[in-house]
Amino acid sequence: ADHKPSNFLRQIIERDLSQGTYASRRFGGSPGDAAHHAAGQPDPARIRTRFPPEPNGYLHIGHAKSICLNFGLAREYGGACHLRFDDTNPEKEEQEYVDSIRDSVQWLGFDWHSFGDDNLYHASNYFDFMYRGAEALIGAGLAYVDEQTAEEMRANRGDFGHPGVDSPFRGRTPEENLARFREMRDGKHPDGSMVLRAKIDMASPNINLRDPAIYRIRRATHHNTGDTWCIYPMYTYAHPIEDALENITHSICTLEFEDQRPFYDWVLDHLCELGLLSQPRPHQYEFARLNLTYIVTSKRKLRQLVADKHVDGWDDPRLPTIVGLRRRGYTPESLQLLAERSGVSKAGGWLDYSSLEIALRDDLDAKAPRASAVLDPVKLKLTNFAEVFGSESHQEPAHAPVHPAHPERGHRDFVLTNEVWIEREDFLEVPVKGYHRLYPGNKARLKYGYVIECTGCEKDADGRITAVLATVVPDTKSGTPGADAVKVKGVITWVSVATGVPAEVRLFDRLFTVPQPDAGGTDFLTVLNPDSKKVVQAVVESPLAQAQGDDKFQFERHGYFVADRHDSQPGKLVFNRTTTLKDTWAA
Ligand code: ATP
Ligand code: MG
Numbered sequence: 001a002d003h004k005p006s007n008f009l010r011q012i013i014e015r016d017l018s019q020g021t022y023a024s025r026r027f028g029g030s031p032g033d034a035a036h037h038a039a040g041q042p043d044p045a046r047i048r049t050r051f052p053p054e055p056n057g058y059l060h061i062g063h064a065k066s067i068c069l070n071f072g073l074a075r076e077y078g079g080a081c082h083l084r085f086d087d088t089n090p091e092k093e094e095q096e097y098v099d100s101i102r103d104s105v106q107w108l109g110f111d112w113h114s115f116g117d118d119n120l121y122h123a124s125n126y127f128d129f130m131y132r133g134a135e136a137l138i139g140a141g142l143a144y145v146d147e148q149t150a151e152e153m154r155a156n157r158g159d160f161g162h163p164g165v166d167s168p169f170r171g172r173t174p175e176e177n178l179a180r181f182r183e184m185r186d187g188k189h190p191d192g193s194m195v196l197r198a199k200i201d202m203a204s205p206n207i208n209l210r211d212p213a214i215y216r217i218r219r220a221t222h223h224n225t226g227d228t229w230c231i232y233p234m235y236t237y238a239h240p241i242e243d244a245l246e247n248i249t250h251s252i253c254t255l256e257f258e259d260q261r262p263f264y265d266w267v268l269d270h271l272c273e274l275g276l277l278s279q280p281r282p283h284q285y286e287f288a289r290l291n292l293t294y295i296v297t298s299k300r301k302l303r304q305l306v307a308d309k310h311v312d313g314w315d316d317p318r319l320p321t322i323v324g325l326r327r328r329g330y331t332p333e334s335l336q337l338l339a340e341r342s343g344v345s346k347a348g349g350w351l352d353y354s355s356l357e358i359a360l361r362d363d364l365d366a367k368a369p370r371a372s373a374v375l376d377p378v379k380l381k382l383t384n385f386a387e388v389f390g391s392e393s394h395q396e397p398a399h400a401p402v403h404p405a406h407p408e409r410g411h412r413d414f415v416l417t418n419e420v421w422i423e424r425e426d427f428l429e430v431p432v433k434g435y436h437r438l439y440p441g442n443k444a445r446l447k448y449g450y451v452i453e454c455t456g457c458e459k460d461a462d463g464r465i466t467a468v469l470a471t472v473v474p475d476t477k478s479g480t481p482g483a484d485a486v487k488v489k490g491v492i493t494w495v496s497v498a499t500g501v502p503a504e505v506r507l508f509d510r511l512f513t514v515p516q517p518d519a520g521g522t523d524f525l526t527v528l529n530p531d532s533k534k535v536v537q538a539v540v541e542s543p544l545a546q547a548q549g550d551d552k553f554q555f556e557r558h559g560y561f562v563a564d565r566h567d568s569q570p571g572k573l574v575f576n577r578t579t580t581l582k583d584t585w586a587a
């Protein structure tokens with residue numbers, strides 16, 4: 001196994017494992033049912049983490065980091081990781097998003113089944129428990145119904161450096177509050193007329209502890225619970241309970257939630273004291289979110305790019321969604337590599353987009369079969385072909401390794417014919433200094449083929465070059481004893497005109513023209529790159545004719561490509577360029 005560098009999360013987990021922090025836990029039954037903790041079996045998973053997406057959009061590269069981190073730690077330490085749909089908002093959960101989230105987690109290489117359990121959960125299944133928790137807090141004098149208006153509440157919260165002002169409703173008795181809260185639940189009050197608040201400290205330096213709301217009235221049909229509820233828990237109250245009911249040990253989230261941790265602890269410690277939950281309870285740990293340049297990751301912004309047709313759907317290869325990255329040719333391993341390399345730290349920062357491309361190259365270099373492709377083809381005519389090979393229609397066998405570092409993977413077979421496609425940039429009528437490819441009088445090697453000598457070109461009436469002319473230098477075939485007899489500096493990639501296969505190739509550039517498209521008030525739509533997608537007609541070597549969607553290749557000198565999983569099929573090939581071979585972007 002490869003050695004993973006330590007980080008603060010691994011250190012915390014290793015400490016908890018060695019101290020047996022969670023050794024006494026029991027787990028079983030269905031979370032949310034009150035008997036859950038007491039009735040369970042000793043928990044075989046030593047640690048439990050969770051990935052809790054809100055099913056309101058497609059997952060993106062930032063989520064991939066969180067998935068790799070949470071599922072990765074569970075795997076590394078022999079624990080379990082839950083997939084939890086955080087659906088406590090009564091907004092419509094779209095099945096499309098739910099399905100896509102499940103697919104993305106699995107595609108990334110992770111599984112929520114462990115120790116015989118299917119650890120896929122829905123936070124909305126815990127509404128009953130959350131409600132009981134709220135009544136218990138009220139009973140203990142730890143929560144009250146506040147009937148101030150939203151504006152009054154905001155004004156009385158105070159702000160940084162200024163303590164808040166107690167609500168006139170703060171002094172109500174538990175009995176009064178309980179009656180009021182039940183009226184809220186029973187639909188006796190309009191939306192927004194009152195909220196249940198935790199009673200903590202209106203002067204706390206942490207504004208999140210100034211009596212945060214824990215329940216609000218909202219008449220909305222929930223996809224799971226229908227119209228059972230017209231009050232819904234706030235995220236900051238619901239989340240710690242979800243974690244506790246699922247026996248999560250390490251609740252890992254991004255730094256924005258650091259200031260919420262005291263309330264996370266407040267909720268769990270009080271519900272433990274009140275006997276609704278049991279110790280040892282989960283703890284929250286924060287790490288810096290993944291920020292990559294040249295992309296946006298807000299679900300709202302991604303949704304807008306899709307809805308306004310700036311891109312062709314959620315899986316457009318230019319999007320940083322997991323489905324988009326997959327269609328672009330990114331591998332699960334490359335995203336895991338990026339997640340690992342981006343590290344786990346408390347210091348936020350920006351990672352250059354090229355780190356994603358570097359991770360892909362590092363993964364695919366050893367794996368991807370090589371292939372020849374000509375992306376901007378011009379015909380090369382070998383004018384002495386019949387003389388050298390006996391006939392104009394002769395097909396001279398040629399072969400190249402599937403992978404230069406792995407001869408055991410065999411070779412690709414193709415043919416050299418009297419006409420081949422070469423890159424237009426591989427010929428210059430008048431060479432520039434240092435140019436070693438084709439120009440009249442110069443010799444270069446057709447890769448895996450023969451040395452040729454350029455003799456000129458043909459042009460159309462507009463002066464555009466329509467064909468390059470050359471002669472074959474006999475007895476210089478690659479792999480034969482004569483191969484080195486003629487020394488040349490230039491090597492030309494090519495594909496036979498007779499057997500090459502046409503292919504549509506989609507070349508992508510950054511979707512935005514600036515590194516931080518949504519920073520500092522920039523409207524991200526004004527910095528879209530109008531040239532982020534270019535489609536060219538290319539020719540690829542004949543062995544690629546049967547390429548299947550998702551097949552990945554390194555096209556020699558052009559980069560890594562994938563057969564488009566939706567649009568490509570044998571006979572109608574479409575390739576996406578995942579990335580070039582080297583970084584062509586200045587950092
Ligand atoms: P958005 O703000 O785009 O709606 P979100 O963070 O609200 O995204 P959730 O579905 O709530 O989306 O996220 C699920 C999990 O993914 C959360 O635990 C969150 O911390 C984590 N996550 C989201 N974005 C990133 C990121 N850029 N880096 C690391 N983790 C992330
Ligand atoms: Mg969220």
Ligand code: MG
Nearest residue numbers: 054256298299
């Ligand atoms: Mg968010």
